[in-house]
Amino acid sequence: MSIAQEPQKTSEPKIRVDSLVKIFGKSPREGLKLLREGHDRDSILEKTGNVVGVGGVSFEIQQGELFVIMGLSGSGKSTLIRCLNRLIEPTSGQVIIDDEDIAHVNSKRLREVRRTKMAMVFQKFALFPHLTVAENTEYGLNVRGLNDRKRRHKALETLEIVGLHKWADRYPSELSGGMQQRVGLARALATDPDILLMDEAFGALDPLIRRDMQAELLRLQDELQKTVVFISHDIHEALKLGDRVAVMKDGYFVQVGTPEELVTNPADNYIRDFMLDVNRAQVLKTGSITRKTIPFILGHGSAQTAFEQMQRYQRKEMYVVNQDNTPIGIVTLESLTQALKEGKEDIKEVMETDFPKVKASTTIEDVAHLCQQRLPLAIIDDEGDFKGVVEHSDILASIGRLQDVDEESDSEESENEPQKIVA
Numbered sequence: 465m466s467i468a469q470e471p472q473k474t475s476e477p478k479i480r481v482d483s484l485v486k487i488f489g490k491s492p493r494e495g496l497k498l499l500r501e502g503h504d505r506d507s508i509l510e511k512t513g514n515v516v517g518v519g520g521v522s523f524e525i526q527q528g529e530l531f532v533i534m535g536l537s538g539s540g541k542s543t544l545i546r547c548l549n550r551l552i553e554p555t556s557g558q559v560i561i562d563d564e565d566i567a568h569v570n571s572k573r574l575r576e577v578r579r580t581k582m583a584m585v586f587q588k589f590a591l592f593p594h595l596t597v598a599e600n601t602e603y604g605l606n607v608r609g610l611n612d613r614k615r616r617h618k619a620l621e622t623l624e625i626v627g628l629h630k631w632a633d634r635y636p637s638e639l640s641g642g643m644q645q646r647v648g649l650a651r652a653l654a655t656d657p658d659i660l661l662m663d664e665a666f667g668a669l670d671p672l673i674r675r676d677m678q679a680e681l682l683r684l685q686d687e688l689q690k691t692v693v694f695i696s697h698d699i700h701e702a703l704k705l706g707d708r709v710a711v712m713k714d715g716y717f718v719q720v721g722t723p724e725e726l727v728t729n730p731a732d733n734y735i736r737d738f739m740l741d742v743n744r745a746q747v748l749k750t751g752s753i754t755r756k757t758i759p760f761i762l763g764h765g766s767a768q769t770a771f772e773q774m775q776r777y778q779r780k781e782m783y784v785v786n787q788d789n790t791p792i793g794i795v796t797l798e799s800l801t802q803a804l805k806e807g808k809e810d811i812k813e814v815m816e817t818d819f820p821k822v823k824a825s826t827t828i829e830d831v832a833h834l835c836q837q838r839l840p841l842a843i844i845d846d847e848g849d850f851k852g853v854v855e856h857s858d859i860l861a862s863i864g865r866l867q868d869v870d871e872e873s874d875s876e877e878s879e880n881e882p883q884k885i886v887a
């Protein structure tokens with residue numbers, strides 16, 4: 465993932481869903497007609513006995529994006545994700561994957577797409593009890609016509625990715641819930657799908673194991689950059705995992721945005737109510753409070769030049785970057801003054817090389833403990849490029865602001881206890 469957890473931008477989205485509708489019941493066409501005439505879910509149910517599972521949603525997902533669909537029970541999440549691979553047949557609308565409308569391909573082509581492009585991970589791990597971990601993992605490869613040796617090799621390789629290669633010859637019953645879900649994930653990954661569909665994949669796990677699996681998914685995603693559609697009914701999980709999150713209610717999307725957008729700019733009271741319970745410091749990124757500052761570029765002058773630059777910008781500290789914009793040290797006005805008195809001209813002799821460095825995508829909560837540091841934090845992007853600094857006062861001020869926001873929203877809109885922002 466890139467700095468602000470933004471999806472990689474490509475010209476064409478990996479998945480484009482257009483006006484997708486799913487109506488359950490005996491006469492979905494009749495339901496669809498009423499839906500198009502503007503009748504709501506309740507009225508369609510009353511008039512026709514049909515249930516609107518998904519009432520018409522459109523969205524795009526970029527290659528490499530982790531897109532979470534979050535909503536309460538019955539909001540239509542499972543129906544929607546199953547329409548993407550047609551485990552549930554959509555009533556109308558398009559599901560375009562790589563320029564091909566999956567909602568309208570014939571069954572032969574659909575089987576091919578399912579086999580080669582997407583894999584699904586379920587909440588109940590759906591492992592075969594009589595097959596070993598490796599056999600379960602290679603299950604999806606059987607239909608690909610690979611020979612036994614190649615299948616086994618691929619299974620072991622994938623189990624290694626999820627940290628389970630030593631368990632290859634054990635049976636599912638010998639594994640904990642978290643490990644079984646890793647096998648479920650390995651089975652999905654073994655086929656090298658472009659798209660992972662994860663339906664409440666961590667919903668059956670204990671909270672601690674669930675947290676581990678969330679971290680594991682983010683780690684894998686960093687490495688593999690799949691396009692992931694992840695269903696969750698847990699707003700915390702959604703905000704933690706999603707590059708973007710769609711909040712679903714009664715078969716529709718209420719808001720789609722980055723976690724930061726949802727937290728700072730909720731579309732309506734429904735979304736705002738979800739956010740009341742959210743620790744904003746866990747969502748907002750250090751990048752959002754970074755001060756852009758001009759660093760000193762190594763090779764562009766002496767200690768005297770750096771001193772003059774600091775005076776000009778009235779700075780007490782300044783980061784030094786090398787030619788490719790990687791921070792490599794920091795100088796303080798004090799150390800420079802002293803060095804110049806001693807006649808030192810080489811900035812490398814003056815700079816401190818032990819300094820706090822943090823990625824812009826790190827949450828404010830995760831840097832809160834660095835408030836005690838003497839030096840400002842150097843903020844870098846995922847490529848290691850210098851982006852600016854965060855002062856300790858910026859962290860404290862942002863936490864203060866977050867607390868203010870929380871207290872305001874609590875007093876205005878709910879009687880919940882004011883929440884603690886930073887542990």
Ligand SMILES: Nc1ncnc2c1ncn2[C@@H]1O[C@H](COP(=O)(O)OP(=O)(O)OP(=O)(O)O)[C@@H](O)[C@H]1O
Binds near residue numbers: 517535539541
């Ligand atoms: N096979 C079906 N026949 C009739 N109605 C259905 C069917 N499947 C789902 N529904 C209805 O469609 C609506 C959306 O259900 P869906 O399972 O997609 O919601 P969900 O958000 O995934 O809920 P949960 O988190 O409880 O799984 C619900 O009103 C549900 O009762």
